[in-house]
Amino acid sequence: MKSKNKFSIQTPIAMIIAIVTGVTMLATYIWPMPGIQVTLLNWVTIMAAAALVIGVFNLVSVHGRRVIEGKNIVNSAALVIAMVAAFFIKFLDQDYLPAEWMLSYLIVPIESALMGVLVVSLAYAAVRLISKRPNLYSGIFITTVLFSLVANTALGLSIPIIGDTIKPFVTHVLASAGARGILIGVALGTITTGLRILMGADRPYGG
């Protein structure tokens, strides 16, 4: 519930800036104005990069404060130490060897292991689905999963009907139909959000 006191003098200024910028950017698509469009896009890029840097510093400060205060000191200290070490390694590295080693033997294995755990969890969930919800939709879901898995193997591709008829129909017709519906929904949502911002009804920048 928004309070009346949250409305400040900054709100109309930010709203005016957002509306003017949005209308200008939209106008550059209708009436090509490369100079203005590129300038605005450069500003967006610069501000996004600055936001990323600010986010990094904020992350370091938050976890550094936790380390000082003794709250969850192990995880926060590991994060701060890793960030500082990665920064100096990347900053001082000229031959890329330490950075590549860190990427190849720390980041990639850790994230790949998370994906492997996800595979086991999905398999276990699919196994338990029939016993938990024994209904028609669960049956259809399990059947589709099994068919997609089989269709992506050499065994399934070698089967005449599955490999050259059913599998393309499922992936290129059914899945594409669903994907197109999703894309159309995203486009409509984007248009609606843009109009709300241009009219000032939606203020994601605050106020």
Add this chain to the structure above:
Amino acid sequence: MAPDSDNNSPDWLEGLTPEEEPAEFNPESSDDPSWMNDSKGSDDAPDSSQGVVPDWLENIRQQEKSEEPEQDELPKSGSLSPEDKKDTANWLENIRTQYASDTGQLDASAIPEPVDPPSQDYMERVQTLKDQEQGSPPPAAPEAPSPAIEEQPSAEPPAEDPGWGDSPGVDLTSSSTPAGIWGDDPTEEPSAEDSSPDWLGGLPSIDSGELVDEVIQPAQDDQAQVPNWLQGMEPEDSADLPEAPGLDQAADQSPEWLAGFGDEPPPVPTPGIADIPNVEDPGLPESDEPAETPGGGLPNWLENLKFSPDDSRRHLEEGEAFAENYAQEDVSALLFEPDDLPDWLDDEDPDAPIEIKQPPARAEIAPPTETQVEDIAPAELPSWLQAMRPIEAVTEPDSEESEAPVYTGEKEKEGPLAGLSDVLPAETFVVSFSNKALPVTGFELSEAQQTYTKILKTMVDTETTSPPVKRRKMALPQKMLRWVISLLMMAAVFFGSWESSDTFTLPPAGIPDEETAVYNQIEAISPNSEVLVAFDYQPGFSGEMESAAYAVIDHLLHKNTSLSVVSTQPTGPDMATRFLNSKMSHHPAVSGIKYSNLGYIAGGAAGLRNFAANPRMAITPLNALGQNLWTQPPLNAIQNIQSYALVLVITDDPDVARSWVEQVQPYLDPSAAGTGTPLLMVVSAQAEPLVYPFYQSNPKQVSGIVSGVVGGAYYEVTYTGVTGKAGSANNYWFAYNIAILIAIALIGGISFINLFGVLFRSNKKPKQRGSA
């Protein structure tokens, strides 16, 4: 004041010179004012001087005379009758005795006795001392100095000199202690004189008494002896001044400004002077116990000075009440300028004396009577004054709150005021952005409403606190099932990676069209072309994406193209470098630094749009030497994004793929005829359904797609037919198929068992119900 040209001394100092006659003291001079005659101690004073005494003092003396028949001898006072002298000497003796008893360091005998009747007046003695210093006999020193001066040099001030004897104008015992009046010991005068410089030798030694004498003396002389600078100050119409009643001839000869004192009534001791109870002067009697005459009474004029302890306490209470009321008053009204005052205040006489009345104590404030209440109409208060009334004046004060201050504020926790309460609660107002809760009058909650309020409050409070995560207990069979699935999956992957087999082969005729389109687009570009490759995938998807993109990148490098690497992911540039250095190190294009890492594109979709609009402005890449890569070959040939022969996007995220299609592809094919720079994609299997519609569009927004390990394996089959080498997708193909088959077996088999179990239980329940 200009000095005189003759002797370089001002006129008023001429009276200090011994040669001039006006400086000589004449005790019999009738030019002295009446009040100075009272202080004379000469016995030669004519009795006619009685007439100088005002009537009020005469009455007092007569009254004292009747009350005090027996009196000790007093210092000479020409203005007092013998009876008055006795009276005065009696109470002064009492004061001296009281002083001796209070100090305890000086017995009564040490205190100089009052001078006997033959003793000279102190002014005469001063004149005598002055004459002795000048070497001339005193003009009127009929008798020897008093024993208090010569015979009692031991009459030194006590060890702790109270100092009261140094002030002749204040001390009541000054007349009885001439030596102590001026605070100088006559025996010490020569030494002081010897230590004085030569230029002071011509001047008479001036002690305090003499200085007073000399200063007063010109005022007592006739008009001709008044200094020049004082003559100018004399009012011209002095004769018109009203004659002071009770003044005699001496008063007529006195200066006009001094004669005016006779008009004034005798000084009446004010309460302010009398209310000094805490003067810690041992030389003065305590205020609570004033000295009394041996006869059992004080003079009437001194009786007025007497105040009881009750009086002092009452004055203290009045002072406290006044201070308290003054503190409670709104003093802001005092800040108004005269122009700001209302009209009704202008009626007051500005020249009228300001009467400061002490407000009565709070306990003495009586409630206004009915007539007083009627007299004070509320409408008479101006509006500005009503607005300035404190809230306590409007609201009815609480009896308990009015008695004792209640500190209800929170203690300061920060800043220099930490630990104090009810002080400058600015931080609370600064931090709080919401309106302060105001009490609602006339609103009563029923018990049910209070219950609902408590329930709602409990619900809101629980929303702010996150409940502890409950560790879900899992049955042993379920745990075993999870461990079995995990072990089987890992065993299949390890076995497939360890053991290479040709058991699972791709059908040669089953290559999808989108992958064939990629191959054809790469084959269509000319050698040594510039290709933009975007590594937009997370490190966790590196296994799938690198397997899928291996053959495509190898194909591009085999075409001897120059790669420009870019990414919208923070880890993308490093992933690209890692992939090229680890997987494509055998290519001379990589080892010969023929690819350019442009780095990270910030800003998401907007950044992509900016990069597509003007790549040189969006990114400024530098090499190891700090040189701008856009100015170095091969990027110096790139002017815009259409300069690239092909754009390849490797991503696992369908949203990133969509951003490339929506933001970059229009710049690649401005005519939207499908004749511009082709946009190819290597995507994860999960992103294929969302990217595939862009391939199906007409004209194609995405010219070709390679999806997942399967797509990479297909591409490798096609590419192997060209190069004769298998890629990483084929290396993982066996393990990939084994793992998927294990997963299919687990999911399908256990799901089938569970399905039968569900059916068995559902069939068993109706039978049990039927049998029951």
